[in-house]
Amino acid sequence: MSVSPGRTLRVLRDRKPLVHQITNYVVMNETANATLALGALPVMAHALEEVEEMVGLAGALVLNIGTLSPRWVDAMIAAGKAANAGGIPVVLDPVGAGATRYRTETTRRILSEVGVTVLRGNQGEVATLVGADAEVRGVESIGAAGDGADLARTAARSLALIASVTGVVDHVSDGTRVLAVANGHELLATVTGTGCMSSAVTGCFLAAKHDESLEAAAEALAAFGVAAEDAARDAKGPGTFHANLYDALAALDPETLDGRARIS
Amino acid sequence: MSVSPGRTLRVLRDRKPLVHQITNYVVMNETANATLALGALPVMAHALEEVEEMVGLAGALVLNIGTLSPRWVDAMIAAGKAANAGGIPVVLDPVGAGATRYRTETTRRILSEVGVTVLRGNQGEVATLVGADAEVRGVESIGAAGDGADLARTAARSLALIASVTGVVDHVSDGTRVLAVANGHELLATVTGTGCMSSAVTGCFLAAKHDESLEAAAEALAAFGVAAEDAARDAKGPGTFHANLYDALAALDPETLDGRARIS
Amino acid sequence: MSVSPGRTLRVLRDRKPLVHQITNYVVMNETANATLALGALPVMAHALEEVEEMVGLAGALVLNIGTLSPRWVDAMIAAGKAANAGGIPVVLDPVGAGATRYRTETTRRILSEVGVTVLRGNQGEVATLVGADAEVRGVESIGAAGDGADLARTAARSLALIASVTGVVDHVSDGTRVLAVANGHELLATVTGTGCMSSAVTGCFLAAKHDESLEAAAEALAAFGVAAEDAARDAKGPGTFHANLYDALAALDPETLDGRARIS
Numbered sequence: 080m081s082v083s084p085g086r087t088l089r090v091l092r093d094r095k096p097l098v099h100q101i102t103n104y105v106v107m108n109e110t111a112n113a114t115l116a117l118g119a120l121p122v123m124a125h126a127l128e129e130v131e132e133m134v135g136l137a138g139a140l141v142l143n144i145g146t147l148s149p150r151w152v153d154a155m156i157a158a159g160k161a162a163n164a165g166g167i168p169v170v171l172d173p174v175g176a177g178a179t180r181y182r183t184e185t186t187r188r189i190l191s192e193v194g195v196t197v198l199r200g201n202q203g204e205v206a207t208l209v210g211a212d213a214e215v216r217g218v219e220s221i222g223a224a225g226d227g228a229d230l231a232r233t234a235a236r237s238l239a240l241i242a243s244v245t246g247v248v249d250h251v252s253d254g255t256r257v258l259a260v261a262n263g264h265e266l267l268a269t270v271t272g273t274g275c276m277s278s279a280v281t282g283c284f285l286a287a288k289h290d291e292s293l294e295a296a297a298e299a300l301a302a303f304g305v306a307a308e309d310a311a312r313d314a315k316g317p318g319t320f321h322a323n324l325y326d327a328l329a330a331l332d333p334e335t336l337d338g339r340a341r342i343s
Numbered sequence: 344m345s346v347s348p349g350r351t352l353r354v355l356r357d358r359k360p361l362v363h364q365i366t367n368y369v370v371m372n373e374t375a376n377a378t379l380a381l382g383a384l385p386v387m388a389h390a391l392e393e394v395e396e397m398v399g400l401a402g403a404l405v406l407n408i409g410t411l412s413p414r415w416v417d418a419m420i421a422a423g424k425a426a427n428a429g430g431i432p433v434v435l436d437p438v439g440a441g442a443t444r445y446r447t448e449t450t451r452r453i454l455s456e457v458g459v460t461v462l463r464g465n466q467g468e469v470a471t472l473v474g475a476d477a478e479v480r481g482v483e484s485i486g487a488a489g490d491g492a493d494l495a496r497t498a499a500r501s502l503a504l505i506a507s508v509t510g511v512v513d514h515v516s517d518g519t520r521v522l523a524v525a526n527g528h529e530l531l532a533t534v535t536g537t538g539c540m541s542s543a544v545t546g547c548f549l550a551a552k553h554d555e556s557l558e559a560a561a562e563a564l565a566a567f568g569v570a571a572e573d574a575a576r577d578a579k580g581p582g583t584f585h586a587n588l589y590d591a592l593a594a595l596d597p598e599t600l601d602g603r604a605r606i607s
Numbered sequence: 608m609s610v611s612p613g614r615t616l617r618v619l620r621d622r623k624p625l626v627h628q629i630t631n632y633v634v635m636n637e638t639a640n641a642t643l644a645l646g647a648l649p650v651m652a653h654a655l656e657e658v659e660e661m662v663g664l665a666g667a668l669v670l671n672i673g674t675l676s677p678r679w680v681d682a683m684i685a686a687g688k689a690a691n692a693g694g695i696p697v698v699l700d701p702v703g704a705g706a707t708r709y710r711t712e713t714t715r716r717i718l719s720e721v722g723v724t725v726l727r728g729n730q731g732e733v734a735t736l737v738g739a740d741a742e743v744r745g746v747e748s749i750g751a752a753g754d755g756a757d758l759a760r761t762a763a764r765s766l767a768l769i770a771s772v773t774g775v776v777d778h779v780s781d782g783t784r785v786l787a788v789a790n791g792h793e794l795l796a797t798v799t800g801t802g803c804m805s806s807a808v809t810g811c812f813l814a815a816k817h818d819e820s821l822e823a824a825a826e827a828l829a830a831f832g833v834a835a836e837d838a839a840r841d842a843k844g845p846g847t848f849h850a851n852l853y854d855a856l857a858a859l860d861p862e863t864l865d866g867r868a869r870i871s
Contacts, residue, residue, distance in 0.1 A: 116845045
């Protein structure tokens with residue numbers, strides 16, 4: 080194991096991997112801009128006619144069910160299978176799982192048909208998928224669903240993937256080890272799509288550090304959290320914080336990032 | 344009657360109601376962020392597979408035809424009927440009614456199949472729906488369509504709902520009474536989707552003050568207008584105004600809001 | 608020939624033409640806001656049920672295949688034919704042509720069925736369409752594909768349209784003449800959709816200067832580039848640059864624009 084978000088960020092900026100995202104209408108611009116600001120190249124493509132070809136060009140695939148509908152789900156599964164065939168890591172963001180049966184069942188269907196590398200969700204979403212108690216209001220997780228570290232470990236074991244559960248402290252687990260990430264800022268909760276952005280950033284880091292997915296997923300959350308801390312400094316509220324967040328992602332310094340990352 | 348945007352805002356922030364929005368692609372991020380900045384929880388869901396279940400969790404439903412297509416219209420009507428069955432208030436924003444037959448006819452169809460609590464539109468859109476003269480260019484209302492107060496009262500009577508007609512001065516009517524709201528700023532017209540945001544904010548206020556819809560609709564426009572006034576203070580143009588607007592919505596002070604609201 | 612971006616901008620702001628855009632989900636808000644900030648009126652409409660009627664109201668039509676799917680392509684072609692029948696200029700932005708067969712073939716299909724006035728793309732996209740070598744990674748053009756002026760002239764001749772090829776220096780050609788535009792800023796490459804915005808701005812300028820499309824297309828890129836130069840002045844990164852860009856478009860001064868435009 081070697082955790083170094085700074086080193087992974089440097090690799091990412093050198094390689095500029097393409098990160099294929101099939102995501103929701105609300106945050107497409109935001110996740111594309113976060114990807115670009117970080118130093119990778121985003122591409123959004125959802126047509127069955129092209130997703131398999133597009134993912135073949137990519138270093139990672141990010142699936143996000145935030146505004147799902149049947150055709151989009153079909154495209155996610157086709158892209159996910161193509162990614163699996165090509166050895167390309169897949170991130171799944173189960174936005175709103177637990178809120179409606181359609182979201183919960185779609186998440187289970189994707190998990191059963193696609194080999195997902197990292198599941199990145201909030202406590203309510205992930206708890207839903209492992210049958211734990213959780214309160215989800217729409218796409219927001221309300222209140223803690225017990226201990227985040229336990230939840231991440233349980234989800235990783237039962238779903239056989241890396242579980243990345245974000246909250247005040249984030250927990251990333253492969254079922255055995257658990258990495259806790261304590262970076263971030265409360266203003267993240269005031270801007271829609273910051274969870275989705277963290278999933279996109281996870282895809283970027285996986286593309287740069289393919290062989291150590293647990294570490295890459297934790298590094299991504301640390302890097303995103305450090306950027307949020309920087310963005311909050313001069314922010315006057317959610318709007319200026321949001322604009323600053325892209326500035327901060329672009330300004331992340333690989334040299335100092337390891338020292339600022341709070342991964343344990 | 345009791346008009347107090349400050350009190351309603353306080354209730355809203357305490358309860359954090361879910362506001363289900365089936366809206367257009369252009370403004371989804373913007374209306375979600377306005378909802379979140381104000382203190383409510385947005386959720387965007389448009390699949391027929393889940394809209395009825397989702398709206399059952401919500402405190403209000405906002406329908407917006409800005410980028411309509413047949414499947415989306417079907418989902419709006421299904422969600423609207425479920426909202427009606429559950430006693431959940433419905434806001435309709437008839438974006439571009441009058442510009443094309445499809446938009447005008449879709450608006451009429453929604454109004455005939457769904458019980459709409461508040462119709463929130465510009466003068467051109469609302470005038471189209473009551474057969475008055477209006478000039479609509481695309482989704483913008485060009486020039487005044489006569490007296491706003493009369494238009495609001497006429498629309499409220501003939502359509503049997505609360506008509507919320509926005510312009511330099513906004514007019515909200517239940518067919519008998521008319522409340523005029525004089526808050527706002529000319530920079531609102533330079534950012535796309537600010538009308539859509541005012542509809543989303545109307546949904547938030549209805550969710551917090553269900554029993555007095557006329558007052559809630561006027562309070563929403565006053566609160567949004569006061570935030571716009573605050574956002575304009577340091578703005579250098581449409582872009583910085585847009586970012587500031589979310590800051591200002593989040594910073595709205597319930598204690599001083601009633602004194603700043605210009606509702607008569 | 609008469610090149611004067613300042614004069615065209617003045618006409619645009621006086622007439623406030625409607626610019627109908629059938630574009631991708633990622634940038635809809637951005638291109639709408641760029642259009643509005645510049646002084647024209649955007650409308651987004653993609654349903655087959657209304658695109659022909661909507662384009663009849665417009666001064667220009669902008670087609671963008673950034674997140675294409677079959678229904679949207681059908682709507683683009685229907686709108687394009689209606690624009691042709693009405694003498695309304697058409698801009699095509701072939702986002703990602705060369706990345707997947709579906710994008711390349713869709714671009715060729717649109718070019719064969721619709722009379723396109725201006726093709727606005729990056730070097731990789733345009734080179735793909737004329738069979739030249741190019742490296743495209745997703746929707747980004749990587750590295751130079753030879754000489755931009757030659758590429759623009761070749762594309763204009765072989766496709767029988769105005770080719771507007773953007774890069775560090777932009778080149779716009781009708782197959783005979785080539786105008787080079789040297790305005791812009793490197794921060795444009797750090798925000799997603801700035802290419803799409805330049806296509807929307809091209810549509811705005813064509814709507815204001817219908818009879819000299821070559822000049823209008825070059826003027827649009829100069830105006831957009833000057834706005835980018837202004838936006839970069841106080842920017843701290845991609846996020847604040849992005850917000851500033853709308854401020855700068857709105858603040859463009861027709862009196863000084865001709866002096867700042869670097870068109871040769």
